[in-house]
Amino acid sequence: MTQEIPSLSSITSRLHLKQLRLLIALADHGSLLKAAEQVALTQPGASKALQEIETTLGAQLFVRTNRGLEATDLGHCVIRYARLIQTDLAHLREDMIGILQGHGGRLALGVIMGAVPLLTDALTRLLEKRPALSVEIVEDTSARLLRLLDQGRLDMAICRTSISQQPHLYDSIDIHNEKLAVVANIHHPLARRETLQLTDLADSRWVVYSANMPMRLLLEREFHEANLRFPLHLLETTSAFTTLSLLQRNPSFVALMSVDVAQFCTRFGMTTILPLPLHSRSEPYQLVTRHGGMRSSVAQLFIDEFTETPKEEA
Incomplete structure (x- = not known):
């Protein structure tokens, strides 16, 4: 019973x-x-x-x-x-002190892996204006971030509402058109080729997002349109660190990343971007809040970093 x-x-x-x-x-x-x-x-x-x-x-x-x-x-x-x-009450006290002081406060932000550089750029600009601001950053999938928004654990998230069965529960602003790149270890056998086709990587071990996630669906579409069977033996993860670790230890592995993250990793010699053109376009990143939810002054300032600053198309 x-x-x-x-x-x-x-x-x-x-x-x-x-x-x-x-x-x-x-x-x-x-x-x-x-x-x-x-x-x-x-x-x-x-x-x-x-x-x-x-x-x-x-x-x-x-x-x-x-x-x-x-x-x-x-x-x-x-x-x-x-x-x-108890933690929430501690955060409540911090927020009250910050509001009374006029320059502090607290912000809880969610972000999907590909949008991390976008978030850090906006957050850096905001911290120049509010140096005493406390920030919590949660990196996860869109599905998980939307659940945290539902629970009131996040003020907002950079993710996508399309994965939700109830997208009307959220207010969203398109803030960045994502482009994707195929990345690999700098010693990958095909790293020095000038051009590649998807068939060149059809037998590779791919590190991918879980099924039904937007980036995974895009890759599946690329294989389908190229009349190629989607790889059977996958390594699935939502962790950027795990992806990078796998690529570092396995020179034959390949992975799909946002161009922003791929360029960041390549800049520091962690990976290389393979010369493989992708024909599909991914959905834009969205700045998402709960529909009808109250926004604090610092939350609105963070939103302003995207709505008031001109954005370069990716």
Whole structure:
């Protein structure tokens, strides 16, 4: 029988911030006495508070063992969210201080791999205007970044809304037309060729994005239009660092990257851009926010870096 968890209204009306602090302290120390001391409670008071938390949430969160108190599976889940709430409150305080000082604040930004150079350029300009600004940057896929936007974990993201089944949930601005390049180790056997065709790389081991991601779909389209079978033995990753590491260790591997990232890596001798023309165009990068969401002053300043500065077409 599935355990019944109390309603959200019941939890929010009965749960207190000091109780969340106690949960974190119990997780950190595994001792009721030490946790009680950390949150300025007596041991009986802490024991009673833990009972109240478990009653409020309708679940046992800790069990007693010979090593002290240990969290149950549900306990680990609750503790993780307690830490998130504590972090969010710390960020709230930072934002308030920044607003009162008139030059600080905090910004949480998401970005897909290919748009990292675009984000860092805009952020560098913004930090010149707001040197006390605190920034969190999350690099991930568009799908993951949109979920973080939904949860309120990001103020905005540079990604694509086309991968969502509900793109109407977001406000977006097209900010950059992406071009792609095929990259490889500088010692790749075909690195010194003047021109290449896709058939030259048909049997290569490709490092690619996961299925249904825009960059992967573009590569599949290139193979289809060239009447070539798409490679069977792929290495799938969304990590730029993993891609670069694989190319560094395997001179025969190839990967598809945005031109901006490819040029950055090539500039520092990490990779080379292979002379293979791509005929398909990828979707533009978008600056995405939640539809109808409130924007802070620093979030609007970041948006202004794209809407007020002329952008060179990629």
